[in-house]
Amino acid sequence: MAKLKLKKKVLYRGVILIIIIIAGTIIGLNFYNDYEYKKxxxxxxxxxxxxxxxxxxxxxxxxxxxxxxxxxxxxxNSYILDLIKEKYYIHDYLERYIKYADKNKDISATEVVTLVNVNRDNNYYENDIPTDISKDILINVNKYYKLEENFEPENLVDISLRYSYADNKVTKETNDAYVSMWNEAKEAGYTLIVNSSYRSFTSQERVFNNIKASSGLKEADKVAARPGHSEHQTGLSIDVFEINNQSTATFKDSPAYIWLKENAHNFGFIERFPEGKENITGYSFEAWHWRYVGNDVAKIIHDENITFDEYYAYYIENAK
Ligand SMILES: [Zn+2]
Known part of the structure; x- marks a missing residue:
């Protein structure tokens, strides 16, 4: 009897010990997990x-x-979360966004992302970026991106006098797209006319230097692009008016301009310097300056209501 009692006691102690070991292990593991999580x-x-x-x-x-x-x-830092939520946020630019926001406390996260994406945290013409000409119809030329002096588009053709004043050249595909657009505009009752298109580096230089000589650099920078920085050198741009309204002052109020705004993207053209986007493009509103980028890209730019500069930053530079 005494032996059996002893056996029971040993068994009982054994069970308790096992329970203690298991509980200890669980508690220990929890502590460990907690310790690891805190790291x-x-x-x-x-x-x-x-x-x-x-x-x-x-x-x-x-x-x-x-x-x-x-x-x-x-x-x-809630501001970082605001930046990340922005549609066109580019992670590589984070430090630039923060720097720019520090200097410009009154602007929204959307504006910070937009402006830094298009290089506005740098001064115009301060650090020229060589334009990547392999981008073809998506070449970007502005106050930051520069074309070389000897760059000339390969496939320049004359725009027929039916659609343009004399001596206007653009690339072949720009010309084809423009002629299709011209025909459609004509059917809608508008006779388009091109009054300026391809300009070589040297001719742009002449224009710029003439203004600079008579009115100074500041004024010249306001009204003309420096040589190498004019989109007209790409052969992808046209300055287009309607035969009955060829004034830079009033073309913006013409029905032909409204027609272009609604239809040009169907032919691969975009409005390059829109009203209200001067701070993004670096140029005053020019209702007459249209740029060929091809149908797909023109549709994105039109539908998302962005400028070509914003498109280039997010969809081309960022996608590298
Ligand atoms: Zn122009």
Whole structure:
């Protein structure tokens, strides 16, 4: 009897011991997991006031880049989340966005992303970027992107006098697209006419230097592009008016301009310097200046209501 009692006691102690070991292991593992979790970015971000969802978004975007480590040591920065939500946000430009926003406190995150994307955090003509001419009909030329002096489009053709004043050349595909557009406009009751198109580096230089000589550099920069910076050198641009309204002052109020705004993209043309986008394009509103980019891109630019500069930054530079 005493032996049996002893056996029961041993068994009982054994069970208790096992329970203690199991419980200890569970508690220990929990502590360990907790300790490990506290080392994660997710935990650190939540500690700094981000929600779980925001923390996950940030980790997704930043992974382990150098800026992220800095972010972990600071209080919550809601502005970064605003930037990331922007449709045209480019991650490589984050430091530039933040710098630009610091200098321009009164503008929205949308404006910061838009303006930095098109290089407005740099002064015009300060650091010329050589234009990538392999982009063909999507070559970008503006106050930042520059064409070389000897660049001349390969397939220049004369625009027929039926559609244009004399001595106007554009690339063959620009001409074909323009003729199709001209015919459609004619059917709608408008007779389009081109009064300026391809300009060589030297002719642009002449125009610019003449204004500079008579009115100074500041005035010349206002009304003309510096040589190498004019889109007219690409052979993809036309200055187009309607036969009954050829004034730069009033063409914007003509029904022909409205027609172009609604239809030009169907022929691969975009309005290059739209009203209200002067700060993005770097140019005053020019209702007459239309640029050939091909149908697909023209449709995107038209539908998303963006400028070619914005398109180029997000869909071409960013996609590299
Ligand atoms: Zn023009």
């Amino acid at each position: 994660t970015y997710e935990y650190k971000l939540i500690e700094h006031g981000y929600t779980l969802e925001e923390a996950k978004t940030l980790i997704d975007y930043f992974k382990e880049d150098k800026y992220f480590i800095e972010l972990l040591s600071k209080e919550k």
